[in-house]
Amino acid sequence: MHLRVENISFSYQEEKKILDNINLHVEKGELVGIIGPNGSGKSTILKNIYRVLKPDEGAVFLDDEAVYQMHVKKAATKLGVVGQENSIPFDFTVGDIVAMGRGPHKGLLESDTEEDQRIVMNALKQVDLEHLIYQDYRQLSGGEKQRVIIARVLAQQTDFLILDEPTNHLDIHHQLQIFDLVKNIGVTVLAAIHDLNLAALYCDRIYLLKDGKLVTAGTPETVLTEKNIGDVFGIHTDIMIHPITKKVSITYLPESLAETEE
Amino acid sequence: MSERTHFQKSRDRLNMKLVITLLIFVSAISILLAIGIGPVSVPPKIVAAILGDRIPILTAILPKEWTELDAHIVMQLRLPRVLLGMIVGASLSVTGVAMQALVRNPLADPFILGVSSGASATATLGMLFGVFHFFGRYSLAISAFLGAAITIIIVYSISRVRGRINITQLLLTGVVTAMIMDAITKIITLHAPNALGLHNAAFWMSGSLAGAKWGYLQLPFIVMLVCIIVLMINYRSLNALLFGEETAGTLGINVNRMQKLLILIASLLAGVTIAVSGAIGFVGLIAPHITRLLIGSDHRRVLPVSAFLGGILVVWTDVVARIIVAPEELPIGLLTAIIGGPFFIWLLKRNTRF
Numbered sequence: 001m002h003l004r005v006e007n008i009s010f011s012y013q014e015e016k017k018i019l020d021n022i023n024l025h026v027e028k029g030e031l032v033g034i035i036g037p038n039g040s041g042k043s044t045i046l047k048n049i050y051r052v053l054k055p056d057e058g059a060v061f062l063d064d065e066a067v068y069q070m071h072v073k074k075a076a077t078k079l080g081v082v083g084q085e086n087s088i089p090f091d092f093t094v095g096d097i098v099a100m101g102r103g104p105h106k107g108l109l110e111s112d113t114e115e116d117q118r119i120v121m122n123a124l125k126q127v128d129l130e131h132l133i134y135q136d137y138r139q140l141s142g143g144e145k146q147r148v149i150i151a152r153v154l155a156q157q158t159d160f161l162i163l164d165e166p167t168n169h170l171d172i173h174h175q176l177q178i179f180d181l182v183k184n185i186g187v188t189v190l191a192a193i194h195d196l197n198l199a200a201l202y203c204d205r206i207y208l209l210k211d212g213k214l215v216t217a218g219t220p221e222t223v224l225t226e227k228n229i230g231d232v233f234g235i236h237t238d239i240m241i242h243p244i245t246k247k248v249s250i251t252y253l254p255e256s257l258a259e260t261e262e
Numbered sequence: 263m264s265e266r267t268h269f270q271k272s273r274d275r276l277n278m279k280l281v282i283t284l285l286i287f288v289s290a291i292s293i294l295l296a297i298g299i300g301p302v303s304v305p306p307k308i309v310a311a312i313l314g315d316r317i318p319i320l321t322a323i324l325p326k327e328w329t330e331l332d333a334h335i336v337m338q339l340r341l342p343r344v345l346l347g348m349i350v351g352a353s354l355s356v357t358g359v360a361m362q363a364l365v366r367n368p369l370a371d372p373f374i375l376g377v378s379s380g381a382s383a384t385a386t387l388g389m390l391f392g393v394f395h396f397f398g399r400y401s402l403a404i405s406a407f408l409g410a411a412i413t414i415i416i417v418y419s420i421s422r423v424r425g426r427i428n429i430t431q432l433l434l435t436g437v438v439t440a441m442i443m444d445a446i447t448k449i450i451t452l453h454a455p456n457a458l459g460l461h462n463a464a465f466w467m468s469g470s471l472a473g474a475k476w477g478y479l480q481l482p483f484i485v486m487l488v489c490i491i492v493l494m495i496n497y498r499s500l501n502a503l504l505f506g507e508e509t510a511g512t513l514g515i516n517v518n519r520m521q522k523l524l525i526l527i528a529s530l531l532a533g534v535t536i537a538v539s540g541a542i543g544f545v546g547l548i549a550p551h552i553t554r555l556l557i558g559s560d561h562r563r564v565l566p567v568s569a570f571l572g573g574i575l576v577v578w579t580d581v582v583a584r585i586i587v588a589p590e591e592l593p594i595g596l597l598t599a600i601i602g603g604p605f606f607i608w609l610l611k612r613n614t615r616f
Contacts, residue, residue: 052508076514083508089366090504090559100505103498104514156513 001063001078001159001188002027003049008058010048018044019212022058026160031182031189033199035223036209037233042192043084045209046164049190050081062160076104080158082166086149088137094148095133098123101155123154126181142169150178154185163191167198200224200248208232220248278563285570289348296347296577297340300584304332304340312336343474346482347580348573350471350539351549353486355572357531358546359564360493363500364418364524365427368551369609372532373543373602375436377413379443381536382466384409386450403481407533413439414525425507469542469595471580478538485534489527490569496520497561504559542595544602545572551609 003026010019019041026032034042047053049060051067060067062078070078080101088097098120099112106112124130127147132140137148146169153161161182167175175195179202182189193199199206200220208215208223210232216223221241229237235252242249294313298304304312308328313336315326354372361370361377372378388405417439421432447466465473493500499520502510507517549572550564557563576594579601583594 047508050512052511072511072516073514076512079512081509081512083512085506085508087506088504090368091554092501092504092559096501096558096560100498100502100513103502106498108495 003160003188003190004061005045005049006059006061008045008048008055008060010044010053010055017212019048019055022214024207024214024217026188026190028188029186030204031191031202033191033193033203033206034209035193035196035199035206040209041212042209043164046162046190046192050079050162051075073104076156078158078160080153080156080161082149082153082161082163084164084168086145092137093133094124094129094135094137094140095120097137097148098151098155101152104156119155119157123151126154127151128177143171143174146170147174147178159187161187161189163189165192165194168194196224196229196250200250201245224248224250281557282566285567289570289574292574292577293344293348296344296581297336299581300340301589302335304336308332309336342476342479343471343580344577345479346474346538347471347577349479349482349486350535350542351545351573351576352569353482353531353535354542354545354576355549355568356486356490356493356565357528357535359550359561359568360524360528360531361414361546362550363503363561364521364528365421365432366504366506367427367429367432368554369429369433369547369606371544371547372410372528373541374433374547374606375414375417376439376443377410377528377532378536378541378543379440379447380409380413381406381533382409382541383443383446384412385537386447386466390450400481403534403537406537407529409443410533410536411525411529413443414529418525465540467541467595468593469540469598470593471539472591482534482538485530489531490565492523493527494562494565496523497565500561540595542576542598544598544606545576547609548602548605549575
């Protein structure tokens, strides 16, 4: 399963381009991150891939098949999405919500089988929520809701996941848990990530985005440099390779310290 | 908390076969009792005997111990009326469910969003000018359907901002559209009272089952059955749609097609129902809400259960409408409004929590 995004441009109205000629690719088994400041277009790229928005120019290919030509149901068996909007104004149990992930695999009159129930239960176990299966989803905390949605996408059993800031609302334990999880189940992932250290820790490659344009791309070591982060985010940092993780570790410097260092 | 969990657990394991059997039983009892109650009361035993007499095998066995008058009241007046009540109640309830899925809000109801008023307006127009006469005996139902469809499309598209329904805009648009449509109905009925016969302004705006005849039952029954079946087939899509358009799309739902289907079904159900009963408000709000309290929001369960509850609700409200000011009759729509209005306000207050 690999993804190619070719020359995508997108704008809401004619005037301002939200995305300007974006090219990116994700190879099988990779976890690729998109980072950038608020409003830089991270979510917009993802939405153009999972067909909520239609690019003005360019195309998206999943295994060389144009995503926009794919049947909606077929697309949902290949591409799992955790978006940012996860409220539901009706009373559903956690189990009901996770079971919705089985929908794309079901014919019109087909009902859920024991196999489906097993998949649902398994997905809930993976996010540590099996004890809440009969709970009303609306009564959960923000973090629990997020994990239920992740369980839903796991139950969908797609080879490719698109995650739009999947660890929003989560405490640090569950942030790590979610990334460990998607890293370990061997799926291919494209994720918009807010936290640069998390991106450094888990991503195989990173795309750095500013004002709808790609600034640079590559491994965390090449992308997450003091200069790049300074240019894009306008902050000072101290960056080193952490002795234990052997990954890039970023320390944000307050204005006062940054000046003395320079 | 643990009690709640326990409740949910037992709810999740609800045996739907048992629930449906129970509902069929309650509906049958309701029909039997409701037939007997009215200005002239007929004991349930006699009602059962008269009904049983229509079943060929039983005719020979059962003793005939009722008068011709009883038989006439039961077969010609009450039975079609009660059955119509069941059909109208079920249709309105399912209309509510469909509209609530469409706008992702449990406050949607054909009456509150002006759909009933729209259907009444075009129905009166149709009757007066004979605009839809080429449709023959279904002209009234079809003109009401068109009004319902136009209103839903107007209200829906005005309150849809960037792919999301703005609930304030939705309710306000609904109220204003209802006012406009009611005004049109009033103007028409005031100016041509004779041409409209039984169907006067009061009928359209406060609803009534009083004119029920056997001939009125067929079309609403077929439409109700077809619409419920189509919705049942799509129950997964309805569930996913409650998450919003974006998420539903990622779960393999053709959102656009589903929304069009819901508009079509809600208009059909509302239009056909209103053509025979006028606007009976709030059923589409109350019945689905009680249903969700009892069995959750999964449409596979909500659709059949809310249909039965809607039917039972309308049958009993109609009984009250028949006897509360006897020998006069209260329009049933007034009663549902008196119960439903406060219910809506309670729901509105409660709903802001989520």
